[in-house]
Amino acid sequence: MQLFYNPEITENTPEITFNKDESRHIIKVLRKSIGDALHITNGNGWLFTAEVFINNINKCVAKIVSKTFQKKHNYNLHLAVAPTKMNDRYEWFLEKATEIGIDSITPIICDHSERKVIKTERFERILQSAVKQSLQCYMPKLHEAKTLNSFLKQDFNGDLFIAHCEETDKKSLKNQLKPNANITILIGPEGDFSTNEIEAAIKTKFIPVTLGETRLRTETAAIVACHSVAFINE
DSSP states (O other): OOEEEOTTOOTTOOEEEOOHHHHHIIIIISOOOTTOEEEEEOSBSEEEEEEEEEEOSSOEEEEEEEEEEOOOOSOEEEEEEOOOSSHHHHHHHHHHHHHHOOSEEEEEEOTTOSOOOOOHHHHHHHHHHHHHHTTOSBOOEEOOOEEHHHHTTSOOOSEEEEEOOSSSOOEEHHHHOOTTOEEEEEEOOTTOOOHHHHHHHHHTTOEEEEOOSSOOOHHHHHHHHHHHHHHHTO
16 A cells, blocks of 8 residues: 555545645556545544546545544653764664654754754655655654753653663663553763763653663664564553
8 A cells, every 4th residue: 555645634625636746656656547546644643545536647636535543552652862973874763763653753962962953854754754654644743853951841741761871770671661651761872961961861750771781872772762662562
């Protein structure tokens, strides 16, 4: 199944008009004709089936013929992850975390961060592509980048964890996770969180955790954390 994404569709939308690039893809690549079915999600749980009734290469139009609401998974995972020096590694994390199952992401700028300028437009495209590829009906929320200190000032609910590499007392994340929970996990940059940042997170009730016996890259740690949460909820 080929899945399209359009955040403007609601359960009351009668038809959808595709932009030029999508229209060309539908008509030229997928070779859809009048009466053929297309599948679209709005990223808010709805899966729509539509039938093509105008197969113009520049403006394909389809009529919504059925809709199904997909129930969301039974947990809420927010990963706050420092941007990596190499942008493609962070994009890999966004793609894989979306495929596994994540609800929201915040890029956090830390004391040791080497990358402090974030291009969220490209990140949004990565998320959209991953949602379509993995046939999901929920689009993860990508928050604006902010400093860790700013991030810690918000009101939190649920279980809070910070994964870091300092040789201090830490608990195993997999032993701390509970199913059906709201979870926020902090993942630091290549140089790890600073001692002051770790102390600030702990004061904000974040529990220090380890993700395993080996030292992981930022993007790998984020995926391990994401999969651990998904696994405990299976």
